[in-house]
Amino acid sequence: MLVGGILFLLVMHFKLTLILLTCVPFVIVPVVYFGRRVRRLSRDSQDEVANVGRYLSQALRHIKVVQAFTHEKHDAQRFSATVDRAFNVSVKRIQQRSWLTLMVILLSMSGIGVMLWFGGKDVISGEISAGDLASFLFYSIIVAGAVGAISEVMGELQRAAGAAERIMELLSAKSAVVSGASEFPSQRMTEIHQGDEVIRFDNVEFRYPTRPDYAALKNLSFSIKQGEMLALVGPSGAGKSTLFELLLRFYDPQEGGIYLAGENIKAYSLDDLRQRFALVPQETVLFDQTVYDNLGYANRNASKESIQYSAEQANAHEFITRLDKGYETRLGEDGVRLSGGQRQRVAIARAILKDAPILLLDEATSALDAESESKVQAALEPLMKGRTTLVIAHRLATVLNADRIIVMEQGEIIAQGTHSELLETCALYKRLADLQFNQNDDVRTD
Ligand SMILES: Nc1ncnc2c1ncn2[C@@H]1O[C@H](COP(=O)(O)OP(=O)(O)OP(=O)(O)O)[C@@H](O)[C@H]1O
Numbered sequence: 001m002l003v004g005g006i007l008f009l010l011v012m013h014f015k016l017t018l019i020l021l022t023c024v025p026f027v028i029v030p031v032v033y034f035g036r037r038v039r040r041l042s043r044d045s046q047d048e049v050a051n052v053g054r055y056l057s058q059a060l061r062h063i064k065v066v067q068a069f070t071h072e073k074h075d076a077q078r079f080s081a082t083v084d085r086a087f088n089v090s091v092k093r094i095q096q097r098s099w100l101t102l103m104v105i106l107l108s109m110s111g112i113g114v115m116l117w118f119g120g121k122d123v124i125s126g127e128i129s130a131g132d133l134a135s136f137l138f139y140s141i142i143v144a145g146a147v148g149a150i151s152e153v154m155g156e157l158q159r160a161a162g163a164a165e166r167i168m169e170l171l172s173a174k175s176a177v178v179s180g181a182s183e184f185p186s187q188r189m190t191e192i193h194q195g196d197e198v199i200r201f202d203n204v205e206f207r208y209p210t211r212p213d214y215a216a217l218k219n220l221s222f223s224i225k226q227g228e229m230l231a232l233v234g235p236s237g238a239g240k241s242t243l244f245e246l247l248l249r250f251y252d253p254q255e256g257g258i259y260l261a262g263e264n265i266k267a268y269s270l271d272d273l274r275q276r277f278a279l280v281p282q283e284t285v286l287f288d289q290t291v292y293d294n295l296g297y298a299n300r301n302a303s304k305e306s307i308q309y310s311a312e313q314a315n316a317h318e319f320i321t322r323l324d325k326g327y328e329t330r331l332g333e334d335g336v337r338l339s340g341g342q343r344q345r346v347a348i349a350r351a352i353l354k355d356a357p358i359l360l361l362d363e364a365t366s367a368l369d370a371e372s373e374s375k376v377q378a379a380l381e382p383l384m385k386g387r388t389t390l391v392i393a394h395r396l397a398t399v400l401n402a403d404r405i406i407v408m409e410q411g412e413i414i415a416q417g418t419h420s421e422l423l424e425t426c427a428l429y430k431r432l433a434d435l436q437f438n439q440n441d442d443v444r445t446d
């Protein structure tokens with residue numbers, strides 16, 4: 001429409017249209033200049049609004065902690081500062097957009113003014129009639145209006161482009177962990193016989209990407225045999241949970257390799273690899289869904305009966321049936337409706353339901369009372385039979401049942417052996433055993 005309008009004006013009056021067109025570059029410059037600013041600010045505004053959402057959802061989710069530490073006032077102030085920042089960026093963006101529109105209108109109107117000046121002179125000299133000038137003026141105002149509309153659209157487009165840039169950036173972010181191509185040869189697991197090596201850590205060194213100067217694991221070499229129960233012990237921060245995270249390939253080690261059934265775990269597809277492990281994490285994560293959904297998370301095809309069966313085995317069936325809607329009860333955000341010990345039993349039931357060949361238990365029984373723990377322990381035993389089990393243990397019962405114990409300190413293995421061997425040879429183990437086990441009221445060595 002704009003091009004058609006200009007052609008029409010050219011036919012009507014060549015000279016005046018040329019005068020009008022020389023003003024165009026003056027209009028384009030502010031469009032580009034302010035357009036860029038609008039684009040950058042629109043991107044910042046997107047980030048700031050996301051910050052507001054993040055802050056709010058965190059504070060509301062952990063409202064009990066906020067209240068327990070009487071942090072309401074402080075949080076309200078910080079929240080209002082976050083909102084202010086988002087508001088200020090939006091105001092700046094709107095200011096720049098208004099400048100854009102103002103400049104375009106001002107410049108296109110000045111163009112018309114210049115054209116009127118020359119046109120008026122032509123009318124006086126009799127080159128054109130006053131009527132011609134009036135109609136030319138009328139049409140050129142319509143064309144200038146179209147230019148104004150374009151500046152509006154440009155502003156809108158730049159805003160969308162700024163937001164889209166950020167979204168594209170997030171969408172194109174690549175995980176540092178790249179899935180391998182090969183399927184896990186399922187027969188390989190069955191080919192492995194009791195006593196063959198299943199997992200091997202070969203000189204592994206690992207630093208978390210957020211702490212590149214600190215080696216969470218170093219010089220780590222050990223292997224686990226099929227069917228073996230291996231316990232990991234060590235002080236807090238020794239790197240025990242990190243070891244599990246590497247096995248599941250949440251991260252890749254910077255040096256060395258981890259081998260499963262003789263093949264580097266990087267070779268397997270991530271799904272396939274993770275299918276081999278059933279993890280009971282240190283902190284149980286539950287979703288705001290029913291108990292069935294939460295348990296069935298481990299196996300989407302599981303029937304209600306098998307879900308209930310695994311709950312029974314994990315000593316969870318009883319408290320679940322006491323919930324107001326039993327297995328259909330929603331657990332609330334982060335499973336707030338369950339106690340710490342109950343949550344852990346749900347996590348164990350999940351692992352039982354997953355029925356994977358390798359079990360990873362991270363202090364699986366630490367939040368249980370003595371009675372529940374012995375029941376869970378009893379449930380875990382048949383589950384562990386014949387299965388390769390790696391357990392991060394704090395309890396004497398678990399350690400005594402282990403075929404082998406690895407003692408870790410500051411990311412390194414400092415000793416390995418059986419309980420009685422380590423008591424003799426490893427001072428740290430002896431100290432841990434004295435502290436954690438002997439002074440514990442509910443220690444059972446049976
Ligand atoms: N996501 C992370 N980013 C950066 N550093 C981390 C991260 N997770 C753990 N670490 C660090 O790595 C080290 C090992 O942590 P890890 O969780 O493996 O210890 P742990 O042996 O499981 O301890 P605990 O017995 O207390 O569970 C610690 O120094 C910890 O601060």
Ligand SMILES: [Mg+2]
Nearest residue numbers: 240241242282
């Ligand atoms: Mg841990």
